[in-house]
Amino acid sequence: MVARHDLTTDPGLQAQLLQARRGTAFFARKLNELTDARLDGDSLLPGWSRRHIAAHIGYNARAIARLIEWAATGVETPMYPSVAVRDEEIEFGATLSPIALRNLFDHSAVHLSVEWRDLPDDAWHHTVRTIQGRDVPASETVWMRSREVWVHAVDLDNGATFADIPEPVLKRLLNDITGAWHTRGTDAGLVVKVAGTDSSFGDTDAADPTVVTGALAGVVRWAAGRGADGVEASKSSVSTMVPVAPKWI
Ligand code: ZN
Numbered sequence: 001m002v003a004r005h006d007l008t009t010d011p012g013l014q015a016q017l018l019q020a021r022r023g024t025a026f027f028a029r030k031l032n033e034l035t036d037a038r039l040d041g042d043s044l045l046p047g048w049s050r051r052h053i054a055a056h057i058g059y060n061a062r063a064i065a066r067l068i069e070w071a072a073t074g075v076e077t078p079m080y081p082s083v084a085v086r087d088e089e090i091e092f093g094a095t096l097s098p099i100a101l102r103n104l105f106d107h108s109a110v111h112l113s114v115e116w117r118d119l120p121d122d123a124w125h126h127t128v129r130t131i132q133g134r135d136v137p138a139s140e141t142v143w144m145r146s147r148e149v150w151v152h153a154v155d156l157d158n159g160a161t162f163a164d165i166p167e168p169v170l171k172r173l174l175n176d177i178t179g180a181w182h183t184r185g186t187d188a189g190l191v192v193k194v195a196g197t198d199s200s201f202g203d204t205d206a207a208d209p210t211v212v213t214g215a216l217a218g219v220v221r222w223a224a225g226r227g228a229d230g231v232e233a234s235k236s237s238v239s240t241m242v243p244v245a246p247k248w249i
Helices: 009-033 050-073 083-093 098-117 140-155 166-183 217-224
Strands: 126-130 134-139 189-193 201-203 212-216 233-234 237-238
Touching: 009 098, 009 140, 009 166, 050 083, 050 098, 050 140, 098 140, 134 140, 134 233, 140 166, 166 189, 166 201, 166 217, 189 217, 212 217, 217 233
Parallel strands: 189 212
Antiparallel strands: 126 134, 189 201, 212 233, 233 237
8 A cells, every 4th residue: 555644753854854845835836936938037046047946956856866766775876977967957957848847846846755755764764875975864865855945945036035944944054054164164263143042153263253143044045155135244343244155065
């Protein structure tokens, strides 16, 4: 009999799956609001039209579904053969007809959701590999997808903002981004503070850091390299220009 609910019994994972599916529904709404003609317009990502974003999100679901098949069968099926192939695929996808592009998004999202649903409890800890070459448990794919759909829904430039992204997703994004800076050592002299909280990120041991502050959504938007509205910066308690955030991905 085919399962009609997720096989995983882990409540934390179930909550993450809900968040990824909500993000996918949110992306779908922002995409479906766009007329076919508006798909040709620019996204918020340099050099990418809205078509590129839709194609990327569709192929991303297929790539993550390959990781779930890997976790289920033990047969290695990478996300993409290479970064170059991934990029070529997106360029190709961006040239599809509007109906084909929308079908790519819809079908790949449903397929991934089913792969997740049917992955048995004990397979979620099986190791798979990301395009960056990181070995991760299959459960990590849920977050990988979640951050893609939520952030790129904003990139569609169709009215979504970081304030639409749920707080747990924003918090995890900020941890991911500042963690990546830390690993690369690109956060020297830079501290990020979320207004109204005690949370500090970045080079918190620096003697006289540049401190970037704002509400959570604004801080995450800035940290993700998507503009400085809603944040301010200071050094030695004196207001200063908001720096460009270090590269994230
Ligand atoms: Zn992406």
